[in-house]
Amino acid sequence: MDPTLDRTFAALADPTRRAILSLLLEDDMAVTDVAEPFEMSLAAVSKHLMILSRAGLISQEKRGRVKWCKLEPDAMRAASTWMKGFGQFKELDFDAFERFLEEEDLS
Amino acid sequence: MDPTLDRTFAALADPTRRAILSLLLEDDMAVTDVAEPFEMSLAAVSKHLMILSRAGLISQEKRGRVKWCKLEPDAMRAASTWMKGFGQFKELDFDAFERFLEEEDLS
DNA sequence: CGCTTATTCAACCATCTGGTTGACGATCCG
């Protein structure tokens, strides 16, 4: 029911966006530089960045003309936590998993 | 570029489908039983199960009239591996991460 | 055989997605 988790997984479902995240792993980048390796318009990349931003996977800060994009690990960590918790309890203790979901509010 | 990873993350982006996976964690279930807790038509749940199935997150086996749905951990593991690898190399060794991506073919 | 249960199919609908192009606002620079 967590809308953030929805947005995070949805954002990760696109290969262009995963590639953008890989780029940002190297360093913070301006929007134009993020767009450079992709064979699509700047506007399209800008939209992808907006989706990543609303999903909490990146943050954007405008300094002068240039908008800098920066990886934000927390959102991905939340998604990873959901998956980890999921596997952790398989064939083990379903009640414990239920409690885990309630605690984390990540059902 | 891995279409399976695309489908896996896309499948996980829907709260109904994540809830279905939680149900299946408890036990294998028939389609009708999976649908029971949800306030939507059986056809809608059937579609969700199809999406989970094509994403590799579950398998479905028909025995008699009844189609049994079973959790398949491999797909989620692949997604989890992508995320884990992602975090693992942050601010550490970008070249190693690049190699990881190539090896895993999970860019 | 005929009824009931299990599940999908088909058509339809509203909304979202990923892309385009062209215009626009903002900022830096000579």
Place this chain on the structure above:
DNA sequence: CGGATCGTCAACCAGATGGTTGAATAAGCG
């Protein structure tokens, strides 16, 4: 100031998504 660069906005498009309903297929049961 005037021009170039950075980035978004707006309108548009084709196709996917998540839901509905009603009919169809398939299998078990009396």
